[in-house]
Amino acid sequence: MALIVQKYGGTSVGSIERIRNVAKRVARFHREGHQLVVVLSAMSGETNRLLGLARELSANPSPRELDVIAATGEQVTIGLLAIALQEMGIKARSYTGAQVRILTDGAHTKARILEIDEKRMRKDLVNGTIAIVAGFQGVDKDGNITTLGRGGSDTSGVALAAALKADECQIYTDVDGVYTTDPRIVPEARRLDAITFEEMLELASQGSKVLQIRSVEFAGKYLVKLRVLSSFDDPESTAKGTLITYEENDSMEQAIISGIAFNRDEAKISVMGVPDRPGIAYALLGPIAAANIDVDMIVQNIGASGHTDFSFTVNRNEFQKAMDVLSRGKGTTFDAREIIGDSHIAKVSAVGIGMRSHVGLASKMFKALADEGINIQMISTSEIKIAVVIDEKYLELAVRVLHKAFELDKAPG
């Protein structure tokens, strides 16, 4: 018998029929003798509908009131699932964020969880009642309703699992696990039985949008065993999804590279011929940060004759804003020969914990791309990732080539 937290996303509770399906799955785990806390999102589309109403009234609505409105989406689904379970003869009880008392800071629409009171839920679990908790929401110390921001239900699930010291936090979604890469691009992509948090973070941040990044960080911090599963499988299915662990262990696949991630939401900006002197990186990127623009990759080449070239990537939505900021700075806060922007780029990354102990992976990656005539514009590496920026038009080709080069279509031996 284990204590399991299950989290179901918006598509998993998107209709009465699907909620009934979730109830069947929860009932199976209950029948098997597990203690269960179930965390739900709003029905898919509902949060957007609610926020849309608010935006009809104001272009810049009060974040406090947006939270009051948006929090109703999950309040409906928790009540409905409780009723569906009770209809099957199973004891269940719903909790809003305030009722659990998921205490957050007061940062409306993007609050952070500070503390969870697990007493009421614990009482339910002991007497065989399933606790159903509204994800995405909490309450601040003054009793104001807060929300955790988009995808926050994953974080709610992980935080509840941490507070309850659950044996496992199962995240049910519309995919049946984490893949070596997007199967829509590489049909041979393979589901991974397990990956580490660090790999998951790299994969998630690169566009494998299975889990909200913050929830994975949270799980890593509190050592919560996280499992990604499909809610569209038969409720009686015993598929195991992908386990996300906080440590390497013998039972894990020993692949060197776990997956190929990619991202076509970025744009590249190069500032050419800037004086190669201390403080130049700050002179360039300080105003970008001040304008609240997130920078992803940053590359600085060794310069010649006292000058250097400096490149970085930003989200494509903020590309023009970043270009404007730099144009204003050129000749005033910094000198530069030229500022070149390119929004037709893509980032492709090979991710794997095995990199730590293997050499030659970068050159293998570069050779595979070169063999296909794909030019590399930027390179950036971390302990478990090699990322390259290439022309956007080669994205799919690059992903396929790398997936094959690292033999990700084959199960590790």
Next chain:
Amino acid sequence: MALIVQKYGGTSVGSIERIRNVAKRVARFHREGHQLVVVLSAMSGETNRLLGLARELSANPSPRELDVIAATGEQVTIGLLAIALQEMGIKARSYTGAQVRILTDGAHTKARILEIDEKRMRKDLVNGTIAIVAGFQGVDKDGNITTLGRGGSDTSGVALAAALKADECQIYTDVDGVYTTDPRIVPEARRLDAITFEEMLELASQGSKVLQIRSVEFAGKYLVKLRVLSSFDDPESTAKGTLITYEENDSMEQAIISGIAFNRDEAKISVMGVPDRPGIAYALLGPIAAANIDVDMIVQNIGASGHTDFSFTVNRNEFQKAMDVLSRGKGTTFDAREIIGDSHIAKVSAVGIGMRSHVGLASKMFKALADEGINIQMISTSEIKIAVVIDEKYLELAVRVLHKAFELDKAPG
């Protein structure tokens, strides 16, 4: 400067455009220097939509969970109105029932208000912020969300006005006041500037469905000045609606009869030839009450030869159930010659506080009906009401005849 509680019903907040209209009206009162607490219902149709979702899952859903689900309707409208007001540059803050702390008993779906903490609202009012409160809902001592039942938002408004000792509680609805009778039946029906609580209770319970009865009782108990107004008037309109007062005073109209009420939702049951002995009324009606059937009028005629006839009315929906209960009792718990049911009846009442001090009104009423050949099947009187049961087909005719007989089309002299 006054402290005013305004309550807006579902049709008044049924769309973004209408919510904007409510905001304009609230803004006008704010501009005039009043302190305001605004109580809202859910958007019209929303509560039914939500409860419909629950009923898809269960024929008999848990009342606790129904309340969790239904309470979201008002939570959306309060957030939206706060945003609409803020967009006009007015300070506003929304409160769920739990946030105010509207403490109720634990009777889910039909809870009663026990206590209201007005501290947070009071703080808002003092600093010029408009407090916007979700109607229809509260919270029990264990933190469970409760609802007050259909029309409960009126009760919320009145209870808040009582707790805050407000100068007036304004109920905005889709009619512009209380009329001498239904204008759809009598085009000459006239809006009353003022009526007493007792008259309003009789009019409301008879089918003039302007206000929820419980809210009127509540207002009477706590001496809250209640005013019914239309939310469909221009927001700048200074129409005064109908004031409902708890005492007669000189400024009130001195009409003898205030209005003609009617009800076609009842059915009549007559038990003929029952032994005229003590306890017979209980023998007949005890099982009816035990079956949870509400009885309205009860009439017992003087009997002959030790027998009597006994008639009463019930809601038409419960007519068959009541007939079944009586049929089972006949010959076992009581003796009777015959049980006769008739669901094609209507009740018409003349209501007026002036009855207390005027005689001859009943005979005036009976004569007016007799002149049109309308037979009276049952008569029941109270201090401020004379009610008759007639054949349903004469309902409209009877209402018109009585409206004219009591000269309700003319303003009181």
